[in-house]
Amino acid sequence: MNVFVAAMQLSVAGAFVSIPVVRARFGATATAAAQAELSRQGVRTTVLEENGMRFDAGGHETWAPVSIATVLAATAALNLIGNSMAELFSWIVLGLVVAINCVILHSNLTATTSVQAAFARKGDPELTRIDVAALLKAAESGFPRWVWVLQNARHVIVFGAAALALTTLALA
Known part of the structure; x- marks a missing residue:
C-alpha cells in the first residue's frame, strides 16, 4: 500500500513540475507572440x-508547482x-493538492x-483597452499544440492519481 501511494504522489509531483518546465522552454516564444498581438492592437x-x-x-x-512537488x-x-505519520500527511497533502488543482483548472x-x-483593477487605461481573448490566444500560439x-493530461494525472491514493488509504 505505501509503495502504491508513494508512486501516485510522485506521479502528481511530476505533473506539477511539468508546468515550469514547459514555461521555461516555450515562455519566451509565448511572450513574443503576446507582444506582437499588443503591437497589433496599438x-x-x-x-x-x-x-x-x-x-x-x-x-x-x-516556485508554486516546484514547492507542491517537493x-x-x-x-x-x-x-x-x-x-x-505518512498516512496523515498523505491525507492532508493530497487533499490540498486536489483543492489547488481545482483552483488551477478554474483559472484555466x-x-x-x-x-x-x-x-x-489595475486602473491602467492601456490595460482596459486590450482585447484579452486575442492576447491570450496569441500567447497560447507560442506554445506547441501538444x-x-x-495540460489536460496533467489534470487527469493529478485528479486520478490523488483519487487512487486516497481510495487506497481509505481502504487500508
Whole structure:
C-alpha cells in the first residue's frame, strides 16, 4: 500500500513540475507572440511586464508547482520508509493538492474573464483597452499544440492519481 501511494504522489509531483518546465522552454516564444498581438492592437508591448503578467517560468509559475512537488516527494518518501505519520500527511497533502488543482483548472477555464478583471483593477487605461481573448490566444500560439494535451493530461494525472491514493488509504 505505501509503495502504491508513494508512486501516485510522485506521479502528481511530476505533473506539477511539468508546468515550469514547459514555461521555461516555450515562455519566451509565448511572450513574443503576446507582444506582437499588443503591437497589433496599438498597445505598448511593455504593459504586461509592467503589470506582472508573464508567460515564462518566472515567479509563482515556478516556485508554486516546484514547492507542491517537493512536499509531495517528501510525503512519498515518508510512505516509502514506513513512517507512522505518512498516512496523515498523505491525507492532508493530497487533499490540498486536489483543492489547488481545482483552483488551477478554474483559472484555466476562466482565463479571459479573470485577466480582464485583473486588468480593470489595475486602473491602467492601456490595460482596459486590450482585447484579452486575442492576447491570450496569441500567447497560447507560442506554445506547441501538444502543450494543450499535456495540460489536460496533467489534470487527469493529478485528479486520478490523488483519487487512487486516497481510495487506497481509505481502504487500508
